[in-house]
Amino acid sequence: MRGTRRALVVVGALLVGGRASAQGYGLNEMSSCSIARGFATTATPCDDGSYIHWNPAAGTQLRGKVLGVGGTGISIDGAFTQDRTRQRFDAQVPVQVPPHLFASYRYSPRVALGLGVYVPYGLTSEWGEDFPGRFIARRATLQAITAQPTVSIDLIPGQFAIGAGVVINRTAVGLEQAIDLSSTTARAAQGATPAVTFGQLGVPAGTEFARANIDGNAFGYGFNVGARWTPDAAWSVGARYLSRVDVAIDGGDARFRQVSTGLVLPRNNPLGAPGGTTIDQLVAPQFAGTGALTAQSASATIALPDQLSVGVAYTGVANTTLSADVIRFGWQAFETLPLDFANAATPDRELIEDYAASWSVRGGAERRYSNGWIVRGGLSWTQSPAPDATVTPLLPDMDRRNYSVGLGIPLSGLGTRWRLDASYLFVDTDGRRGRVVERMARTETADQLNGGVYTLRAHIASLTLRAAW
Amino acid sequence: MPLRLRIPTTFAPIVALLVAACADEPTVAPPTTAANPLFARYVAVGNSITAGFQSAGINDSTQRRAYPALLARQMGTDYVYPALAGRGCPPPLADFTTQARVGANLGATASTCDLRDPSSLARPLNNVAVPGATSFDPNSANGPASNTLTFLVLGGKSQVDRAIDARPTFVTVGIVGNDILSAVSSGVLVTPAGVPTFTPPVQYAQNYAAIVNRLRDAGAQGGVLQSTVDLLGTPVVVSSVITQNPQLIQVLSVILGVRLTVHPSCTGSRALFSVELLNRIRSGEHPPIVACAKNSVPGTPVGDAFVLDEEEQATVNTAITQYNTYIRLKADSLGWAYYDINPTLRELRANGNIAQVPDLTSRLTPFGPYMSLDPVHPGNLGHQRIANDLIAIINQKYGTTLARVP
CATH class of the missing domain: 3.40.50.1110 (SGNH hydrolase)
Structure with a gap:
């Protein structure tokens, strides 16, 4: 049944992601300090251990042992307004709290060891039951939890350091998707007479008759390397490359349930069924026995793109750090999403994404006070990698402007080793035209497909408890 | 510890932009085409x-x-x-x-x-x-x-x-x-x-x-x-007056492929007959007779079916x-x-x-x-x-x- 194919197609969508301040399904929310500094932390990462992600070379900056642990609350305010009906559909994304934990140990004067556990890619998109784009995704989740053991080495003490880490990534994906009756076969082919879909009989697109739930997870591996040059006391320059990770999900669990259409066949209908017959009666056999909409497995490969960042920091002003970064995401890796289904009756598919490499420009400032308090601020702009034809309910991606502020609060009651970092980040967008229908071929253009406007804003609050000893 | 922070001016643009961004509405909106x-x-x-x-x-x-x-x-x-x-x-x-x-x-x-x-x-x-x-x-x-x-x-x-x-x-x-x-x-x-x-x-x-x-x-x-x-x-109905036009009846006969007969009841009648009558005559479902009153042909619906008298x-x-x-x-x-x-x-x-x-x-x-x-x-x-x-x-x-x- 074609409906099955369309449902499972989006298993790959699982990868689309968590977004908030980053592009695509990337996540930047690694620590409160780095959020507050606008993520401009490649040259001089924060002192909470998050260098493990931002630049593995910077571990020798830290003395002794450092522990940073916390979480980031992401609240997304998204909506889709349909052109034709002007109806607004609000996203219903629950607040997500990706955690972060970094531990660093200065093993020797020139070597630091570190371990980070964080979420560099993630997605939660959720829409209401009546959202017209639920045929692409009503709910999609992706969590790419990464563990990264890291070593940093000062090659030229005080001037030049390198670092590297092994990325061990466990990605879990989930998708809930409606299945459209209109594209489902109503009458099988008979001889020279081709098959007829319910759509050809008058059932409009967007008529739900089933709901699919698909879950899966897998491990993927990569690396994260960096370099840091400090030409003098005021300036530092950093570069870092996080490799692409391909996550092959095999044996995903696909389940289906029937949804009542409320549709009734009138007398003299083209199917020849008695007047008053419900559509639900006709499709019920698909959900039982060997029907096409019974439990089966599916597999997909998800690409977590590479990242290359270059940054500069200036500390020539007393107690102040100014920093700027440019980062390139290799989203061109997300060109298609091949999907394979265990049921031979379900054709394999490729979702067309056609993402392009994208850039982000970031700037941040930090001011440290003699009483131990720290004030931070940051600005960043991220370019969307999604082409106009791939702005979908899974990930209605768009260019974003991020505004962040934060504080470092010394916890004097716990001694001088402890500090609480707090930050707030506001993600602002202009909105972007997008679609709620599936793109079946590259010949279908954005103008043909896009039927409304997505809006997206996010409020992000983060806390990190930092200890050093 | 008393909090005494003098926020440097570096942060002023960030805060100002953040406040302004929160107040703005998205600028992309659905197109409007209707005249009203x-x-x-x-x-x-x-x-x-x-x-x-x-x-x-x-x-x-x-x-x-x-x-x-x-x-x-x-x-x-x-x-x-x-x-x-x-x-x-x-x-x-x-x-x-x-x-x-x-x-x-x-x-x-x-x-x-x-x-x-x-x-x-x-x-x-x-x-x-x-x-x-x-x-x-x-x-x-x-x-x-x-x-x-x-x-x-x-x-x-x-x-x-x-x-x-x-x-x-x-x-x-x-x-x-x-x-x-x-x-x-x-x-x-x-x-x-x-x-x-x-x-x-x-x-x-x-x-x-x-x-x-x-x-x-x-x-x-x-x-x-x-x-x-x-x-x-x-044009769903036609006046029975046309039945008094022999030339037209002759044309109709040719079109319908039958010899069409007009019943005397149509003389002076103000009845209307539906075009459907002609279709039925053409298909053979009705005798090739146009009548304008009930019981024109006793025992048949001729003159009643497909015909509306003044009362009807x-x-x-x-x-x-x-x-x-x-x-x-x-x-x-x-x-x-x-x-x-x-x-x-x-x-x-x-x-x-x-x-x-x-x-x-x-x-x-x-x-x-x-x-x-x-x-x-x-x-x-x-x-x-x-x-x-x-x-x-x-x-x-x-x-x-x-x-x-x-």
């Missing part, structure tokens, strides 16, 4: 004329020429109709004299149905009209007049439900004659059991109110309620008048416009744009240039005229400035 917010979402409810049925058939070409399509274009509003694929369902007549249909070279017949165009299944629809619909049908997915097109257009919902899907701001309701058309065509207004074969006006009013009230409750801010067509003033004509006129009285009052009560098509029909009939006597030898305009190749449905010019009538009424009622269809 009243027409933001227009939906047409109705039957065959509204659906675009012409020449005993319907296909994408006739659908695109239907008056709701023309009206939507003048409104500048989005318009999605249930496009039919290929030759149609059934394909319209292409030649009246041969009764050949569009796509005849591809085997098209009166039973051909190429189903819906699969590339045009977008929802919601702006034209939910279904050919054949009576006042009983728009609120039901399985109404008494359901036919193949009912499911093809509505996909298992009722007309009103599909209309509400579009969240209409403006509607036209054109349930304009099927409640009594079959009675007029058959010439039988009451069954042998004494049951009327047309919708009693009280029932019609109830049905109509249920349709319009739901549209109003769904948020329609305005609309036009269209009158029932005075079927006795259309009065019954029909009374019913239609009562239908239209209710529609007009309903429109008044809602503050909506009422469109009585009958003055237009009389004008077009008087000036020959609708034939008073069908020219059954004409391949393309047997019922006049404003009619299609069947006696019930207007042709392209007829739809254009209806659209312009509606535009004039809408402009007058709502103070709008919709331009006429050129």
Whole structure:
């Protein structure tokens, strides 16, 4: 049944992601300090251990042992307004709290060891039951939890350091998707007479008759390397490359349930069924026995793109750090999403994404006070990698402007080793035209497909408890 | 520890931008095309004329020429109709004299149905009209007049439900004659059991109110309620006077392929007979006799079936008048416009744009240039005229400035 194919197609969508301040399904929310500094932390990462992600070379900056642990609350305010009906559909994304934990140990004067556990890619998109784009995704989740053991080495003490880490990534994906009756076969082919879909009989697109739930997870591996040059006391320059990770999900669990259409066949209908017959009666056999909409497995490969960042920091002003970064995401890796289904009756598919490499420009400032308090601020702009034809309910991606502020609060009651970092980040967008229908071929253009406007804003609050000893 | 922080000016732009960003609204918004917010979402409810049925058939070409399509274009509003694929369902007549249909070279017949165009299944629809619909049908997915097109257009919902899907701001309701058309065509207004074969006006009013009230409750801010067509003033029926024209009877005999006999009861008669009578004679379902009074041929329906005597004509006129009285009052009560098509029909009939006597030898305009190749449905010019009538009424009622269809 074609409906099955369309449902499972989006298993790959699982990868689309968590977004908030980053592009695509990337996540930047690694620590409160780095959020507050606008993520401009490649040259001089924060002192909470998050260098493990931002630049593995910077571990020798830290003395002794450092522990940073916390979480980031992401609240997304998204909506889709349909052109034709002007109806607004609000996203219903629950607040997500990706955690972060970094531990660093200065093993020797020139070597630091570190371990980070964080979420560099993630997605939660959720829409209401009546959202017209639920045929692409009503709910999609992706969590790419990464563990990264890291070593940093000062090659030229005080001037030049390198670092590297092994990325061990466990990605879990989930998708809930409606299945459209209109594209489902109503009458099988008979001889020279081709098959007829319910759509050809008058059932409009967007008529739900089933709901699919698909879950899966897998491990993927990569690396994260960096370099840091400090030409003098005021300036530092950093570069870092996080490799692409391909996550092959095999044996995903696909389940289906029937949804009542409320549709009734009138007398003299083209199917020849008695007047008053419900559509639900006709499709019920698909959900039982060997029907096409019974439990089966599916597999997909998800690409977590590479990242290359270059940054500069200036500390020539007393107690102040100014920093700027440019980062390139290799989203061109997300060109298609091949999907394979265990049921031979379900054709394999490729979702067309056609993402392009994208850039982000970031700037941040930090001011440290003699009483131990720290004030931070940051600005960043991220370019969307999604082409106009791939702005979908899974990930209605768009260019974003991020505004962040934060504080470092010394916890004097716990001694001088402890500090609480707090930050707030506001993600602002202009909105972007997008679609709620599936793109079946590259010949279908954005103008043909896009039927409304997505809006997206996010409020992000983060806390990190930092200890050093 | 006392908090004493002097925030450096470095952070001032960040805070200012953050505050400004929080206050701004997204700048990308859905496009607006409608000439007036009243027409933001227009939906047409109705039957065959509204659906675009012409020449005993319907296909994408006739659908695109239907008056709701023309009206939507003048409104500048989005318009999605249930496009039919290929030759149609059934394909319209292409030649009246041969009764050949569009796509005849591809085997098209009166039973051909190429189903819906699969590339045009977008929802919601702006034209939910279904050919054949009576006042009983728009609120039901399985109404008494359901036919193949009912499911093809509505996909298992009722007309009103599909209309509400579009969240209409403006509607036209054109349930304009099927409640009594079959009675007029058959010439039988009451069954042998004494049951009327047309919708009693009280029932019609109830049905109509249920349709319009739901549209109003769904948020329609305005609309036009269209009158029932005075079927006795259309080519659906023909005056028995023509039976006194021997030359015409001779022509009819040739066209029908039978020797047509006129019964003496037609002399001086003011009866009307429906064009359907000629179809039945052609198909052999009725003897080749035109009679104008009951029992003209004892023991047969000749002179009764497909014939309306003066008393029956009065019954029909009374019913239609009562239908239209209710529609007009309903429109008044809602503050909506009422469109009585009958003055237009009389004008077009008087000036020959609708034939008073069908020219059954004409391949393309047997019922006049404003009619299609069947006696019930207007042709392209007829739809254009209806659209312009509606535009004039809408402009007058709502103070709008919709331009006429050129």
